[in-house]
Amino acid sequence: MSGFVPVSINQFVKQYIRNNKSADGNVVRLAVEDALAAWRQGVRCACGKPIWVAGSAVAGYGCFFCITGSKEPEGDPEINEACGEFSFEEIEREAGFAQVSKIITEHPFDYLDRLEEVGFEWHDDEYDLLFEEEVKEERLAVPETENQRKIIDFLETGGPVTQYTLDAYLGERYSDSINIPLIRKYFKRANSNLKAILLYALEINPTDPDLLDDLSYFSEFDGILGELIHFYTDACLKETHMERFSLLAQDFHMNTVDQGYDALQALFSLFPTGEKGVVIQHLSDTIDDYEGSEDFFF
Ligand SMILES: [Zn+2]
Incomplete structure (x- = not known):
């Protein structure tokens, strides 16, 4: 050949x-x-x-x-x-790359699952390899900056969360040189001090989609579905900007549907009419279409 x-x-x-x-x-x-x-x-x-x-x-x-x-x-x-073969496939792949890097930036800790959600299919052995690499990275990860040392110190020893702790966490989360495996391993351990930071942050910013995403990822290891539902519902009640509301409702759906929760139905009973009702109706039409489309062929 x-x-x-x-x-x-x-x-x-x-x-x-x-x-x-x-x-x-x-x-x-x-x-x-x-x-x-x-x-x-x-x-x-x-x-x-x-x-x-x-x-x-x-x-x-x-x-x-x-x-x-x-x-x-x-x-x-x-x-x-x-x-060097220029083809339609190639263009699709390029679009895929852009999507992948967007997802990694927005969901630094749980991008593997997120990629799956948008339809990337891993072969089992590929997924295992990535997962093993994650675990290995996590084992080797150590704090490399003053800020990372601050966070790890808090995650290991606990105590009351302060603005200082929160600033350290958010500073890392949005840093260009974020130490992903270092923080991720505390998610995987369902570290209660990490959870305390997330809850503290949500008290200040209850509608922040990134914090809610972090809490969703945390709940995979902690099994706190009821709590997650509570925080998303609260966020949907408090958010007044319709575009952001729509994104929150979609996240709510995506982050709970696997556990059998019907977020859109719950939101629809909460907002049967008005602007939010229209958004939910639209979402449930389009999401159902998407999910049901496969059934058509069988
Ligand atoms: Zn040469």
Whole structure:
């Protein structure tokens, strides 16, 4: 077979660590991402040809010919984006990348689940690999900044939550250099001090969708569905801006539907008429359409 075999970054990392047992998946992944970023920026091999992203990740930046000494690739892997085939699929994939990075920014701690919600399907082994990597990252994560030390100190020792604690949490959550695995492991442990920060923050900002998302993620490990429902309902009552209300109602639905709760029905009994009623009616029409569409074919 001549030419490259297009592979995803996940596939490449998986293949590579299967063949190189001592390699660290995280390190390989970062190296591939770096090489891909370099390729996107037009970095070339010393000989002038475009770099071979997959090979450059493990052998240093170079083209296929300079790295392998072979005349042409024969079934060698290359990251699909760099295979150079421009197709409709490619455009869709690009749109996918934008969506993925948006989701990771908005849901730093629980992006794996979020990606699934919007229809990304992991193969079991891919998902396991990502999950294992998460666990490994979490085990290795240590506070690296003064702010992270402040947060971890509070999460470990507790005490009354103050504005100082909250500022540290929010500062980290919205930081460009957020230490995701460090904080995420406290979510996974359902750390009660972390919960105290979230509840304190929601008391001040009851309609903040990001805080409610964080509480939803927390509830996956804590099993506090009733409490989550209470906070979302309260937020929907308090939110007066219709666009933000609509987003809250959607989040409420998304974050509770798996546990069997019908948020839209509950909201509809709360707001049978008026502006909010119209929003809920519209949401329940469109969400039902979406969910029911598969049934049509069977
Ligand atoms: Zn070269």
